Amino acid sequence: MTLKLRELSLKPDLFGTGHGLCAGCAESVSVRQILAALENPPIVALATGCLEVSTTRFPDTTWKVPVIHSAFENSATTISGVEAAYKALVRKGRMEERPLTFVVFAGDGATYDIGFQWLSGALERGHKFIYICLNNEGYMNTGIQRSSATLLGAWTTTTPTGDVRPGKPEWHKDMTKIIAAHGIPYVAQAASHNWKDLMTKVRKAEQADGPSFINVLTPCDRGWRFEPDQTMEVSKLMVESGLWPLYEVVEGSWKMTGARQKRRPVIDALLSQRRFSHITKNADDKVIATIQAKVDEEWDALQALCKMSANQ
Amino acid sequence: MTTTQKPESGTHLPAPQAINGGEAVAYAMRQIDPEVVAAYPITPQTFIIEKFSEYVADGLVNSEYINVESEHAAMSACVGATAAGGRSQTATSGPGLALMYEMLWVASGMRLPIVMHLCSRSFSAPLNILCDHSDVMGMRESSWPMLIGSSPQEAYDQAVVMPTIAEHADVKLPVANVLDGFTVTHSVERVEVLPDEIAKEFVGEYEPEIWALQPGSTATFGTLDANDFYYEHKRQQVEAMNNALEVVRTQLNAIGEITGRPMNLVEGYLLDDAEVALVVLGSSEGMVRAAVDKARADGIKAGMLRIRLFRPFPVADVRKALDGIGAVGVLDRAIAFGTPGNGLLQDIATTTRSMSDRPLLMDFVYGLGGRATPKQLFRQAIDHVIEMNETRVEPDEPAYLGLK
Numbered sequence: 181m182t183l184k185l186r187e188l189s190l191k192p193d194l195f196g197t198g199h200g201l202c203a204g205c206a207e208s209v210s211v212r213q214i215l216a217a218l219e220n221p222p223i224v225a226l227a228t229g230c231l232e233v234s235t236t237r238f239p240d241t242t243w244k245v246p247v248i249h250s251a252f253e254n255s256a257t258t259i260s261g262v263e264a265a266y267k268a269l270v271r272k273g274r275m276e277e278r279p280l281t282f283v284v285f286a287g288d289g290a291t292y293d294i295g296f297q298w299l300s301g302a303l304e305r306g307h308k309f310i311y312i313c314l315n316n317e318g319y320m321n322t323g324i325q326r327s328s329a330t331l332l333g334a335w336t337t338t339t340p341t342g343d344v345r346p347g348k349p350e351w352h353k354d355m356t357k358i359i360a361a362h363g364i365p366y367v368a369q370a371a372s373h374n375w376k377d378l379m380t381k382v383r384k385a386e387q388a389d390g391p392s393f394i395n396v397l398t399p400c401d402r403g404w405r406f407e408p409d410q411t412m413e414v415s416k417l418m419v420e421s422g423l424w425p426l427y428e429v430v431e432g433s434w435k436m437t438g439a440r441q442k443r444r445p446v447i448d449a450l451l452s453q454r455r456f457s458h459i460t461k462n463a464d465d466k467v468i469a470t471i472q473a474k475v476d477e478e479w480d481a482l483q484a485l486c487k488m489s490a491n492q
Numbered sequence: 493m494t495t496t497q498k499p500e501s502g503t504h505l506p507a508p509q510a511i512n513g514g515e516a517v518a519y520a521m522r523q524i525d526p527e528v529v530a531a532y533p534i535t536p537q538t539f540i541i542e543k544f545s546e547y548v549a550d551g552l553v554n555s556e557y558i559n560v561e562s563e564h565a566a567m568s569a570c571v572g573a574t575a576a577g578g579r580s581q582t583a584t585s586g587p588g589l590a591l592m593y594e595m596l597w598v599a600s601g602m603r604l605p606i607v608m609h610l611c612s613r614s615f616s617a618p619l620n621i622l623c624d625h626s627d628v629m630g631m632r633e634s635s636w637p638m639l640i641g642s643s644p645q646e647a648y649d650q651a652v653v654m655p656t657i658a659e660h661a662d663v664k665l666p667v668a669n670v671l672d673g674f675t676v677t678h679s680v681e682r683v684e685v686l687p688d689e690i691a692k693e694f695v696g697e698y699e700p701e702i703w704a705l706q707p708g709s710t711a712t713f714g715t716l717d718a719n720d721f722y723y724e725h726k727r728q729q730v731e732a733m734n735n736a737l738e739v740v741r742t743q744l745n746a747i748g749e750i751t752g753r754p755m756n757l758v759e760g761y762l763l764d765d766a767e768v769a770l771v772v773l774g775s776s777e778g779m780v781r782a783a784v785d786k787a788r789a790d791g792i793k794a795g796m797l798r799i800r801l802f803r804p805f806p807v808a809d810v811r812k813a814l815d816g817i818g819a820v821g822v823l824d825r826a827i828a829f830g831t832p833g834n835g836l837l838q839d840i841a842t843t844t845r846s847m848s849d850r851p852l853l854m855d856f857v858y859g860l861g862g863r864a865t866p867k868q869l870f871r872q873a874i875d876h877v878i879e880m881n882e883t884r885v886e887p888d889e890p891a892y893l894g895l896k
C-alpha cells in the first residue's frame with residue numbers, strides 16, 4: 181500500500197501529452213497521479229466534460245489506456261456494461277481472466293446533478309469500479325455555470341452577482357455523504373494539492389471489494405477566478421479552511437486524513453478566489469458569516485462521525 | 493457467420509411451443525446467450541425480461557443481466573458492454589424508448605451492434621400502455637436498421653437473425669426487432685423454435701475488430717468530433733445503412749432456408765393483379781388480409797403490402813411491389829403532427845414519386861393507443877381507395893379510421 185516515489189517515477193505515464201486542458205487546470209495533474217497510483221491496468225469511462233473534450237478530439241487521443249465516452253450523465257452505467265461484459269466473456273471462456281481496474285472520471289455536474297441517478301444505480305448494483313469525481317464546483321466546460329456542488333455566494337454565469345442576488349443563493353449538496361449512505365466499501369474526499377493522500381486513497385479504492393468513490397477537489401482557475409500558478413495553493417486553502425475536509429469512509433468507518441492542523445477561517449480561502457470578490461470586499465458580509473457557521477457545523481458533524489467510528 | 497447448412501427438413505426441430513411473442517423473443521435471447529442484457533421493465537415488454545431473468549436464475553445462460561434503474565441506463569450499459577467487446581441486448585417500449593432516445597444516437601454513432609427488442613407502444617400523454625407506432629416513428633431517423641414482425645413466430649425468427657445483421661462487417665450498427673405491444677408480445681401462438689445448436693451456429697460469436705477489453709488495447713471510443721470530422725462520420729453511417737439492406741435480405745434468406753419460413757423485406761398479398769392496395773406495418777397485417785379477402789369476394793381487385801424492413805426503407809422492393817397499382821391506401825399507426833403526411837405515407841410518397849406511372853396515395857390513421865381496428869374498417873378503407881382510383885384525386889388530409 182505504501183507509495184514509493186522512486187517506483188512511481190518508473191511507471192509509464194498513462195495520460196499522454198497533447199491535451200487541451202487550460203493552463204492551471206488541476207484535472208490533468210490529478211488524473212496523471214490517479215492513473216499512476218493504480219496497480220492494475222485500467223479501463224476508463226469518461227463523462228462528457230472538460231477532461232473528455234480536451235483529451236479525445238478525433239483523430240487524436242491523450243490516453244494510453246482504453247477509454248470509452250458515451251454521454252454526459254451515464255459514465256457509471258457505461259462502466260457497468262464494461263465490467264459485466266468482462267465477467268461474461270471470462271465465464272464463456274472467450275477471454276483469460278486478468279487483473280483490471282475499471283475507472284470513471286466525471287465532473288461534479290455529471291456526478292452531483294445530471295448523472296446522479298446513473299451513479300446511484302451502479303453503486304447499488306455493486307459493480308466493482310472506482311468512480312472519480314473531478315470536482316471543480318461548477319459546469320466549467322460549458323462556461324462556468326453553477327452546479328449543486330457550487331459554494332454559497334459564488335459567482336457563476338447562471339448565478340451572476342446582481343443588485344438583489346449576490347451569487348449562488350444555496351448551500352451545496354454533500355455528495356460524498358450521500359454516496360457514503362449507499363454503504364459501498366470505500367468513499368473518500370481528496371484534493372489536488374495533496375498527491376500522496378489522493379494516490380493512497382486510489383490504492384485503497386482499487387483494493388476495495390466493490391464500488392468505490394473518490395470526490396477530488398480540482399480547482400478551476402478560469403471558473404474560480406485565480407491566477408493559473410495558484411491552483412495548488414487554492415486547493416490547499418480550501419482544505420485548510422474546512423471548506424473541503426479530507427477524509428475517508430472505509431467499510432462504514434469515518435476517518436480524517438492528511439496533515440492535522442488548526443483550521444483556518446474560511447475567509448482565507450474565499451479571498452484566494454475572485455468568484456467571491458463581491459462578498460469578500462466587505463469583511464462583515466453576512467454571506468461570509470453564514471459560510472463560516474455552516475462549515476463549522478459540518479466540520480463538527482464530520483468529527484462526531486469520525487469519533488464514533490474510532491470508538492467502535 | 494452463416495455457414496450453417498440447412499438441416500434436413502423436420503429432423504432437428506423441437507416440438508412447437510405455445511408461447512407469446514415476449515417469451516418467443518426471450519427464447520431466442522437464451523439461444524444467443526449475449527454477454528450482457530441490460531433492461532428496465534415496462535409494459536408491454538416485461539414478458540421478455542422476466543422470462544430472460546428466469547433463464548439467468550436457472551443458469552441457462554452465461555449472460556450478465558444488469559437490472560438497470562432506467563431505460564437510458566439500459567442503453568448506456570449496452571454501449572459500454574459492446575464497446576468493451578461483448579454482445580449486448582435490451583428491450584423496451586414507448587416511453588422507455590423516449591427516455592433512451594439520446595443513447596439510440598450514441599449507439600449508432602459509435603457503430604455498436606446492439607440488439608433492441610422494441611415492443612411498440614404509444615407515447616404519453618395521455619398515459620396509454622397499448623400499441624401504436626409512435627415509438628417506431630420516433631426512432632426511425634436514428635440510424636438503426638428496424639425490422640417489424642407481425643406475429644410471435646416472426647418475433648422469434650427475427651430475434652435470431654438480428655445479431656448477424658448488426659455485426660456484419662458492412663453494417664456495424666445497432667438494430668431493432670419490433671413486435672407490436674400486446675397483439676404480438678402477449679398473444680400466445682404456436683411458435684416453432686430452432687434447436688439450440690442450430691440457432692447458436694447460425695448466430696455464431698461476436699468478433700469485434702476493436703474492443704476496449706482487447707488485451708493491449710489503447711483505443712478511445714466515443715470521441716469528440718469538431719466540424720472537421722463529424723460530417724464525414726455521419727456520411728459513413730449513411731453507407732452502413734445502405735449496406736444494411738442487402739445484408740438483411742441475405743440474412744433473412746439464410747434463416748428462411750433453415751426454418752422453412754421465408755421472410756422478405758416486404759411481404760405482398762394478392763398484389764399481382766391488384767388495382768388497389770393497402771400498405772401496413774406489423775401485426776395489423778392479419779386484419780388487412782381479411783379485409784382484402786372480403787374485397788376480393790366482393791369483386792374488387794385489392795391487395796396488401798406489408799413492410800418488414802422499415803429502416804433502411806426498401807425502396808426498390810416497394811416500387812416493384814406497387815408497380816402497376818392505380819391507387820394505394822397507406823395505414824399509419826402514429827401521427828406525425830404538423831407534417832404534410834404521416835410517417836409511412838411520407839416514405840411511400842418519396843419512394844413512389846419517381847415511378848413513371850405512380851400510384852395515387854391516400855393516408856389512413858388507425859389504431860392509436862391500442863384502439864381495435866376490425867376488418868370492416870380496413871374494408872371501408874379499400875372502398876375509399878377505389879373511389880380515389882376512379883376520381884384520380886388525392887386527398888390532402890388523412891382519414892381517421894375508427895375515430896369516435
